[in-house]
Amino acid sequence: MNTVYNALADIVGEDYASAQIEELVTYSKDLGTSKPKLPDYVVVPANTEELQQIIRFANREKVPIVPLGGGMSLAGIAQPLRGGILIDMKRMDRIIEVNEKSRYTVVEAGTSHGKLSAYLKKHHPDLMHSMPDAPPAATVGGNIAIHGQGDLAHPHGFNSDMINGLEVILPTGEICKFGSCSVGSGWFTQHPLPDMSFFLGWGGATGIITKVSLRLFPCKKIREMDMFLVEDPELIPDVLYDLTHVGMAEDLAAFSGAIPPFSNKLHHISIFVSGDSEDEIEFKRRLMYDERLAKYIENGTGGIVATAQDIERPKTSKSADWKKGGGFEYVGSIMPVTAYAECYRRGVEISERHDIPYTVVGRVIGSSHAMMFAWSYAFNRADPATVQHAKEALHETDDLVLGLGGTIWKPAVYGQQIVMEHMEPNTLQLMNNLKNMLDPNGIMNPGNWEVA
Amino acid sequence: MFELSFDENQCFACSDYDCLTKCQYMDINVDTAKAEMGKIINQEESFVLRDCVTCYACEEYCPNDNHPFYLIVQRQEELDLAPLPEPLIKRGVQLGIPFRGEPEIPQIEGSALNLGVFSQLGSLTQGKLFEGLTIMSPDSRKMFHFFCQLMYLHYARTSVINEKLPGVIKTITDHGADEVIHYHDECYGTYASYAPAFGIDVPFKSVHLFEFLYNRLLELKDDIRPLNYKVAYQRPCSSRLSSDKYPFVEKIFDLIGVKSVEREYVGENALCCGATIAGQKKKGSRRFCLDLQEKNMADMQNAGAELCVFNCPACMQTLGKPVSKKGIMPIFMSDLCRLAIGEKTT
């Protein structure tokens, strides 16, 4: 064994540091179509102190480091592009505090969404967080780092809009806190302190998030799912505008897919409704369907498929297994809601060309301020031809996102390049300066957001 | 291709127009009924075509078996007056498309129990009652090959039924069973009522589930212990297509020692579960459906029902949770019969 391994083993203990091929191969692989990229070492720190020592060492020795949460981005963001030390954050998963009256929780960044969700359900049933659709192994830190969205995206926005504070370790090893926690008050607000949000949307290229203060929201006793349906995709932005105007729903998502047949060339909108009583929920439904959406129903262009369905949390992605192949990857974009129809049409066209059953979804963010629109391409991991098709479809889709008026969500290197090509030069310059200032030795997930 | 055997002279000669005057959802007197029926026969628009909630009851009300409901549905399609919004109709039609491969067609000796699109209910078909029967459509991935299609009566799509049904009939026939017992009442209605009405040939013999259960219970008479429950029966819309089998409900109840509560909405006056009404185009349909369900359940409650006995899985899916919230236990008829012979159900 060599000095790097010894140094890591000294910090975390032999059990939690590895340079063995079995770990390197396992951690080299992303769940999507990206080719494997091997790290040289894998390390699993227990707490901020151990992590800080690792980062200081890496900075001194100029060894690249790559932080990994749940590994659910499907975009290959946590694959080491230049080797180095892969840092698995999932042992750092303590739930440190839940403040009921101010409705927030402070957790270590490696806490899984599943664990947080179970904890709140058991100990604070009146509170919930915005749970992403990713499997429960997705981490709080990783999800906000990619600006994820969850089941409170409507009405409350991105999960990264729900942060009251962060603790971060800089590439040079300093621990920084942002928000009211930085002046010794509780972790209840990020504003009005000077903005220092250089750590979200950066693919881990500017520092490692170690603690997150996440806003919690009222959790009502009853939560159900309704389903509305239109055939004409041009109607989707209108219906969503109507529903967000009423403001009685949670989590609005429009979806369409070639399989199963019932969803083909039709557009379902799933609508979450919650309330502390049946009366509250019925009131909300009356406003949404009997008043606002009645026009679609009565002229026959839209209809209620079902109401009061059970919600399965966390959701399982059956589309991963459409080709009995264990794989799918998607292009996520942040789009104006008005782009839905065109996004759908292009998605159908690209999918058909690549012999993939099309799957698209648009999830409302905020009050229809934007939507996360995703084109999902399934592949069979055992059949390289389908992997290649999916890859091509993904690249084609990446290429068209900006042309459709949006921007790529959680881009990997390919998508980052496209975004940077389109970026306003002064902004790009500032990004570059910031990155160099924070990471002078270029160790933080190098290869990401690198200005040419 | 297939034509509805409808004799307009019978309607012209009719004096009561029970089909429309007895309708529980539209307020129609004899004169209006006569006029509207005339329009319908003549393929002219009538408010009846617009306001019909598709509860099937008029099939039962007509004393001449002249199929007023099938005619209404056909006209709805011809005149583009479907009760449901177009996207829901498309969805319904696409829902029935099988997409997971061809079914296995084992040769069945003796009697088959056809689950139709309710393969998941296979777990209900255990125990002595169903001993010796071979399950048809056990695989939920292939179940749409066994879909009787009659759901499309709610969608103004007799054309879809007539297009798909012959293929389904062939799939069932190919099993070679002596007789086919249909778990779902609507399947029975398809093969015993709809198909003959449209001249679609059905080579196999169909048995109504309740007739089968009753006869089987007679064979197992010694095992029956009276259950002594007070029950309400949720009569499904499809039961109107086999009203000659309706008496088996009471016969079974008598045999197993449960008592039907005295309620208002029973027999001819039964209320449908409302599943397809909630999404209809007519203004206020969503609320109307909820009120209808409340009315139905209040009726059960006021009459003192302890159990609500279901025939149809779709009714169960719609009303099962709501009735249990009212303190009435939902149970399938077949499960009730299993309880009566001392078997545990899930």
Place this chain on the structure above:
Amino acid sequence: MTAKIEYKYDDMIHRCFRCGYCKFPTDWSTITNCPTYARYRLESFSAGGRLWLIRAWVMGEMEWTDRLAKIVYSCTNCKNCEEKCPISFSDNLVNMVVAARNAMVDQGSIPSPVKDFLNNVHLHGNPYGLSAKKRDQWIEDSNIAPYTNQEYLFYVGCEGSYDTRAQTAARALANLLLKAGVSFGVLGNQEISDGNEVEMLGEEGLLEELAEKNIRQFKELGVKKIITFSPHSYNVFQNSYPKYGGDFEVFHYTQILPELMQAGKLEAPADLNMKVTYHDPCFLGRWNKQYDMPRKLLKSLNGVELTEMERNKKSALCCGGGGGNFYTDFLGGSEDSPARIRVREAHDTGANVLAVACPNCLTMLEDAVKVEGLEEKLAVRDIAEILNGTVTT
């Protein structure tokens, strides 16, 4: 690239998505419900990570190494992953691991502790390598008769026969059966391993040999019904022996005792005073779907207050002893060893007795109690010992 390996589940090994559901219990409350992942916290030791490594090996992308074998053999076959996996191949996850072990056995490349385990079973009829002649030494009471066509064969198993702690529990169970007047006999030193762990470890040939020997012996003796001490024996007799021609009526003892108590043939001890928490054994629980009977038994005892650990029934955390790990010990040596986590959980409920229904769990959890320094606070007892009144805390 090395050559492709012949592998039974070629058609589905690629379908794992590495979504990670397999790490969790049913309520998502912790990410460490896979016992090997709990111990190592490396993705390579999670259920999904293991499958991806197996695929890499089978496809010739990776060479066999000792560490790879250790990863494959560390799985305790607890089936937590199968409970949670959302993909339709979920009921083959453990089969896929066992199939990888079959392939390693065929190649002759397995870790040495596993080799020892299998050799010992082959030569001595038990994994410990102890003399076959001494297998009857657990019997102290001469009223425990040899099997000569009584109603039941009481099959004790290797742990009950040789491990001193498990022997105590086996004697307690035998004593209960005697007290209840059950007609039973034992095989004594004619008994050999049932083969459950051998099957799990991938040695199909040895399993077949054991199964055939056992079936022949049982049939010659006229055995129709078997009561097993261990759920592992129950599992292999019930689920694997039929394909070798073994068609016996098999019971785990927790299925027999309630009937005896209901019929008044067995009296519960009168002066119990304990707070008990019950640990579901994987081979009774997740493998054979039996969660309620042991709880009913315990609840029916006067003076017993039953409390549940947070992770129970389908979500129970495996004690870490399955897959031969009680012998090979791939999961020991850390405060994150599953047995240690489990006893801490049991202690957190406030219980002073941790009840088990499996000698594997018994030995693993009792050792963990000692290492955790909880001997004064938590007693690990087999249900048979509780019923026999032989609990001293």
